[in-house]
Amino acid sequence: MRPASLFPLGSLFVFFWLVEGRIIGEDEAGFAECNKFFYEETPPKGLAEPFHVKICQKYNGKERFATLYSTQEKIPVYSAFRYAVSGESREQGWMIEPQIDDPNSNFGEMMNEADAVNSVDNLGSKQALSTDYLDSDYQKGQLYLSSLNSDDFQVATYTLTNAAPMTQSLRERWYMNVNSLMDLALAPYCGNGDDLYVITGAVPSDHRVKDKVSVPDFVWLAACCAAPGGWAMGFIKHMRDGDIIEDVMVKDLEKLLPSGTQLFQNNCGEADQDTEKMKKILEMVNHVQDEERMVQAKSSSSQLSSSQNKRSARSLPDEANESSLLRTIGGIVATPFVKLFQLIYYLMVGILKNVLYCLWYITKQFVGILENGVHRMCSATVSYFMAIGEELVSIPWKVVKVIVKIIRALLRILCCLLKTICRILSIPIRVLVDIVSFPMYTVCAIPAVLKDIAVGLGGTFYLLLDTAFGTIGSLFHVLFSVCKRIGSKVSYDNSGEL
Template identity: 40%
Template sequence: MATYTLTNAVPLSPSLSKSWHRDIGRVVEQALVPHCSKKDHLYLLAGAIPSRARVKGKLSVPETLWLAACCDDPEGWSLGIVKTTNDDSSFADLTVRELEKELLVGVHLFKGSCGEDNQSQEKTRAILQAVSQIRSGEQVRASDSQDATERGLVRRVAGIIAAPFIKLLELLIYVFVELVKFVFYFLWLVIKRVCGTVLDGVCNLWNGVVSYLKNITMVLISIPYDVGRVIVNIFMGFLQIVEDVASLTYRILRIPVGFVLHLAAFPYHSICAIPSVLKDMANGIGGTFSLVIDATATILHGFCYLAGHIVKRF
């Protein structure tokens, strides 16, 4: 039943396991639990009906999955749900007694069939209606899933067909963007060069104007200074002329007086110089004789010294 040889779980494919647990979870949460007033009196049994197919001759492959539910309270109910493994969209409801007939002979899932004879028909119909709604929703989702799969296939085919055109469009867009960037870059360079030239011209013009104004200002400031210096030079020149005239006049007037004085003083200086001249002559003559005497004495002394030295040698 729920346990097979060499495994403690029902062997299911991933998709079937996912859909089974999803469907049973929704049935329990949306149909079974809300209609059982005593939640702790809701009993669930799950299992599988094996098929004749086996894996390696040992592991049975399930043919049908089933769920049995029993709500043991005064308004109790019981329900069975089966799902075939070869059809993910199959989802059927039946009574517990009908489910027991599908299983091995003599199998009883719940004691007394969970009071099936005294069950609330109203609760049972409500549960079956909820299960039917869940089953309808699953079918719609399965159809939507199939449609989505088909649409996905169409999209993939369309994507494969449109890929070259998309690449070409991307290339054209890239080329267009690069051209736009190049145009803007070229315009930016032109504007930069023009603005640079204009700014250089403005700067040069400004520097020229400033230099011109500076020179004019310096010239205007230097005019009073130059005028004053010219006036001072003229006055100093006039004083120099006056000084030169006075000096020349003094020298002209001074020449005759000096000449007369020198001429008058010549005899006096000449007479006064005679004693000095005679004295100098006497001193010269005396010095000459003294020099002759000294030279003679020196020669004689030398001869005497030489003669004495010769005598001593012999």
């Protein structure tokens, strides 16, 4: 094979290696390595169906975003991604996922539709193809916009699993809305988008392109800021001309989706959300909506002027039927007046448009001021009445609490009384008899005690007398004995001398 023929094949091989779209198996949790594109790495709940496939979109070996694709409607249910630095959008070739139509395909990554015609079985049976959009009023509209990325990131977004049918005007306005919301309202109030999680989705209608691809009834966007003091917000874009993108709360958006849907785990930290940031975001959203209204007004005015030109062009053949002489004379005479009337007409129209625009602007500002004043007054009134209502409601509750405390105190007293009675009843009868008879025994024992005291005192006195008399008698006896001995000795001495 010649080197010239090897170069395109090598380029195609390198492109397939760079661009990947892995189908997530049923045995894998969530979106596997693409779970990082969801808040707290938890995909939305309540949206998955048996005919949905989960795709982890990759490019250059790195995960770019995650897609839940409906093989029945042939449009994405949603695409989830993280905010990145925006860049200038460049049109790329559209790719398909061969494994959706042919699970046994040897191609594990996304590939160009033209290259898949002869390589993939049942091509287009479960996913949309570029040929489905040919000769129709619809174009391929991305849910995850390529303009939200820069450089090589954009390639991964050009897959038909990330596109839904949109008319040209609605597609342009959807792209304008998403880019403006990201740049003006969402990313600046979430640390420049570093902690911003975004999900864009489509809700199918009964209308189909060539009876194959469902046309969305509306597309939606939900954003969750995971930074401290974060917030969550939703947006809806109906696929009807004249409809402006609407801002809604995420809970209200979930009500428009299948029952039981929860887009963000724990409602994106609902308890810690910053309402002040959300008010500022809504102010920027109003600017985005005004921008869309102005674009819509310009497009309608351009359509009106083109229709007027067509009507004037159709009137030319009628004028050509008049005689050349009358036409020439009438033209010469009428031209200055026509020019004058045209000038007056354009001046009047311009003045009227400016006056109407000024009146519209003044009215809008006045209505805005009045609306803000009424809103604040209503909020203050509601807060005042709510505070009064809370106090009034709390009065019966406080009375009930006091009554309950009184009843509890009475019950405690009764309980103590019953405990005392039980303890009294638990004392043996013999002890009670002894306690009752104690006074009687005490009174009856007093005479005996007094008698014993008297006997004791008498015995003591008698003992003292006996002791005294005994002591005195003993002394006399001793003296008598001494005197007797002395007398006998004196008598003996006297007899010796004789």
